[in-house]
Amino acid sequence: MSDGTIYHPGVVNVYMAKAPGNVTTWAGDGAVWFKVYQITAVTNGGTSITFPAQNLPGVTFTLPPELPSGQYLVRMEAIALHVASTFGGAQFYISCGQVNVLNGGNGTPGPLVSIPGVYTGYVCPIPT
Template identity: 65%
Template sequence: MKSFVGLALLAATAAQVAAHYRFTSLIVNGVNTGTYTNVRQNSNYNSPVRLNPFLYDAGTSLNWVPKQVTDVSSTDITCNAGGRSAGSTTTATVPAGSTIGFALDQPIYHSGVINVYMAKAPSTASTFDGSGNVWFKVYQLSAVTNGGSSIKFPADNLSQVTFTIPSTLPAGEYLARIEHIALHSASAYPGAQFYISCAQVKVTGGGSRTPSPLVALPGYYTGQEPGIKINIYYPIVSMTLMWVYTTCSCLSLRVELAYHLRSTWARCLDRLKEQKYL
């Protein structure tokens, strides 16, 4: 029975696992430097794989299922779960003014926005955990709106994200942090999902300009910002599909599907297929 329960749990989480993605490698001079070579490896698998709060079996512990990053006050918001320490990550050397980037293990699946921050390490990037008011933004890929009548997300389906290191950035070792804020279920907090990775880079050349403003992560976000707590489906019509039950022997899987959707059944069906429920 335990083996059956285990298989059923794996099957139940497979849809969510398949839907997620990670920034796993750094791109330097147009070359992918390798999976988790210069990018710190997170400990929650394909972040943010989560324990579905409506997945239930009375006799089985589900604590092994990694939790997603939705709490902006958590230290996981710095470099993802397990990313505040370097582990075996090495530091890539990049000149100021050059273009670098992050590659994903699969294309971005959820609609949302991208931000890239950097933080100068007091000594080496490998010993820096990203604490304090040290982060400054160097890149963003925002939503595109049309007078409030539509919203599009240029980050959709990207398999890599590139950006330019400021040419005036002082030389030294830095953490480069990328986040994709997925907004498909962000109408209430905590609903937005943060897909985060941190790379270690040593910037050469550069200038003497001090970046500003500097913010803390966690600390900068409250979770109530319009870009984090937002209903991206327009017109705003709330449609809640109540309890859906599937019973397999003694195992009960309970999934609540709650979406703020466009007022068409076609859109509703698309979202269900997207989440692998159809």
């Protein structure tokens, strides 16, 4: 994904974590991550599957309006599933960034997960 295009069939998840202070000195450890966006697989009653994220030149999404103001880490992961039929076969392509949310809302993001830790290799929970 050096040019930003998502080449492999799979899904996209975007997580954020609110820094307790200065985001540049925070590692994002623990159950502090919450999902803000996803591009899932599309199935036709189990007879077919397509991956809308495949061949996208990039990912654009809108932050939830209830997201509180503050500094956040952002993690976008494209999970390639073309060899995921074997344990450990999913391939993770990660992009990270930092954002400062201004004039945010009063929400409480969740559910919170740990990264690493949210995936086991057997089941990929999809927090809502």
